[in-house]
Amino acid sequence: MSHPLLTQLEGGDVETRRKACDAIALDPSAVLLLEPLCRALEDPDAGVRRAAGNSLVALGRHSGEVDGLLLGVLRGERPESRFEAARALAELAPPSPKLVPALIEALGSERRETAWEAARLLVDAGRMHAEVAPIVIGLVRAGPTPDVRRMAVACVRELAPEHPETAAALLEISREADPGLRRAAFTALPAAAPFTPDGLAARCREAADDDADASVRTLAARALELIERSAP
Numbered sequence: 112m113s114h115p116l117l118t119q120l121e122g123g124d125v126e127t128r129r130k131a132c133d134a135i136a137l138d139p140s141a142v143l144l145l146e147p148l149c150r151a152l153e154d155p156d157a158g159v160r161r162a163a164g165n166s167l168v169a170l171g172r173h174s175g176e177v178d179g180l181l182l183g184v185l186r187g188e189r190p191e192s193r194f195e196a197a198r199a200l201a202e203l204a205p206p207s208p209k210l211v212p213a214l215i216e217a218l219g220s221e222r223r224e225t226a227w228e229a230a231r232l233l234v235d236a237g238r239m240h241a242e243v244a245p246i247v248i249g250l251v252r253a254g255p256t257p258d259v260r261r262m263a264v265a266c267v268r269e270l271a272p273e274h275p276e277t278a279a280a281l282l283e284i285s286r287e288a289d290p291g292l293r294r295a296a297f298t299a300l301p302a303a304a305p306f307t308p309d310g311l312a313a314r315c316r317e318a319a320d321d322d323a324d325a326s327v328r329t330l331a332a333r334a335l336e337l338i339e340r341s342a343p
Contacts, residue, residue: 132151
């Protein structure tokens with residue numbers, strides 16, 4: 112006979128599937144349901160995927176099998192599933208560089224909460240692994256989409272304002288045609304100013320006076336104010 116939770120997990124409606132994921136974490140026979148729970152990371156519903164990930168985290172604190180199963184999902188085909196596996200692995204242990212590809216992919220998610228969660232985990236990974244910051248700075252300059260590049264700016268602002276390439280990358284995108292990228296640049300430039308002051312105030316002043324986008328002019332003026340206020 113099938114376990115009743117397995118039947119609910121694989122055949123119920125969305126709410127039933129979500130509740131089954133929650134219940135598996137508390138079930139005495141949960142070890143027998145780890146693989147179906149990992150398959151739930153591929154559920155079309157984001158709430159079910161999150162419930163499955165949370166239950167796998169709870170079970171992974173007591174079972175060494177979970178890490179291996181999550182790594183299998185991390186190598187799968189669906190971006191949403193890869194991200195949820197990466198998130199769960201980051202809950203079970205400090206985020207490692209092997210999670211970075213899935214997190215970068217998730218920066219471009221249409222679900223903004225997913226994109227911001229991925230950004231937070233990238234920052235966490237970068238604080239532990241020096242090789243992550245140059246990767247994220249590279250995304251600022253040449254990410255696959257404007258959304259990814261803007262999220263990369265948010266990461267760099269928190270992770271590596273002192274990196275020697277950060278200010279240069281921000282100055283470059285402050286001249287991009289996409290006004291969203293210019294806005295992101297001027298939001299982040301004050302964080303880099305204490306480490307690379309040369310040229311930042313001048314660029315902010317230029318944009319505050321001349322940028323075609325009113326919101327960019329406002330952000331550039333605010334960035335200039337912050338940079339001048341923090342100058343020694």
